[in-house]
Amino acid sequence: MQKITALTLAVTCAVTGQAYAESHVDRTDWPSSFSVGTASQGGTFFAYGAGWANLVADELGVSGSGEVTGGPMQNMALVHTGDAQFGMTTMGPAAESLNGTNPIAPGLQMTNACAMFPMYQTPFSVTTLASSGITSIADIPAGARIGFGPAGSTSDTYFPAMMEALGVEFERRNGGWGDLGGQLQDGLLDVIAFAAGVPVPAVSQLEVQTDVNIIEFTAEEQAKIIEAFPVAGFEIDAGTYTTLEAPARSVAMWNFAIANCDLPASFVNAAVDVVMSDNARMVNIHRAATETLPEHWDKNTVMKWHPGAAQWFKDNAGADIPDSMIHGM
Incomplete structure (x- = not known):
């Protein structure tokens, strides 16, 4: 019994100070x-x-x-x-x-x-398949099928308007990021416009399966977006994705x-x-x-x-x- 008691005391003393403090908090009104x-x-x-x-x-x-x-x-x-x-x-x-x-x-x-x-x-970033030949926002063809994420998401709320401000004409598509990544790979989409913390899991998965282009904004495009929307300048670090060889210019929202x-x-x-x-x-x-x-x-x-x-x-x-x-x- 003494050994058991000593072991119990040792385990109890090993918990963090905060965990110990929490045990003294009245939890009667906490949700289950x-x-x-x-x-x-x-x-x-x-x-x-x-x-x-x-x-x-x-x-x-x-x-x-x-x-x-x-x-x-x-x-x-x-x-x-x-x-x-x-x-x-x-x-x-x-x-x-x-x-x-x-x-x-x-x-x-x-x-x-x-x-x-x-x-x-949350950086705003654009991804395409390398085989598309799209390497800049200006390269996106009129009528391109762009996936903007789930309806009502941050990306869907702001990215279409950003694209319009940059003169891009597109067909708007919605869906979960994983689904849109699959559609891009299958040729059902031309571009995915992500607004998500980096690295975006769907982009990381795409990189493993195929060659992609992660497109940055030009300095002029970035400035235009910052002026028109509640975002700030941001750089996606080169180490974020294997595809990136240098930081990618972007914008972001907290x-x-x-x-x-x-x-x-x-x-x-x-x-x-x-x-x-x-x-x-x-x-x-x-x-x-x-x-x-x-x-x-x-x-x-x-x-x-x-x-x-x-x-x-x-x-x-x-x-x-x-x-x-x-x-x-």
Whole structure:
């Protein structure tokens, strides 16, 4: 019995300080399970979201998982209504949802979805088969069949308008990233216009199976897009894909995890701590998480913070979040 007791004590002492602290948190109002709204399989949102859902579930001892959805617009709706406890969105779709212009529910201001933690930037990138001969935006022929991702996704919301601004005439196609990658390989699409954290799983898979061109914007095209849309300049690092021999000029938009504003503050605070306190674990889930860092809290200029999340960033990142940007204050 003494050996068993000693072993139990050793195991108990080996847990992290945070896990120990969590055992003293009142969990009576915590949900028994949670889901994270992600996007379609084959995209970065799904891989990243399913990963952090499993990590939080394991660390907190609460059943949780990532769920396939239509992406940022639908996630804002699901989290606002409470059909999903957590989700992931992009700043552009978040702003539209708060303003009541989310196409899923026009007129509904989705103010019950709160900021949780910064994820990463979403670059906008274009991929074609090398056999297409398309090596620039200007090369895309009139009437090209372009896959823009799931309907209502960040890519589908902004990339068609970007292409139009650059003078591209196209046929618009929608679908999951994995499906669109297969259609490109089968010759059913000419181009895929991705808005997803890099490396995009579907592009990495295509590289293994065939030769592709990852097309960058010219400096003039980049400047035109930045002027017209809520994005910033970005470079896709050459090491991101085997196809790239040099950094590729792009534009990007920040992504944030979101939480239903009515969730208990202690639960959200604990979930944020799991994700933000050990970046190496997140990078193991997806390389895009190299930007999932506490100092990027200030990239949210759109949504009100969940009180539990705001408290974590105040306590651990020195965040100066005004009360006016915290839900319920």
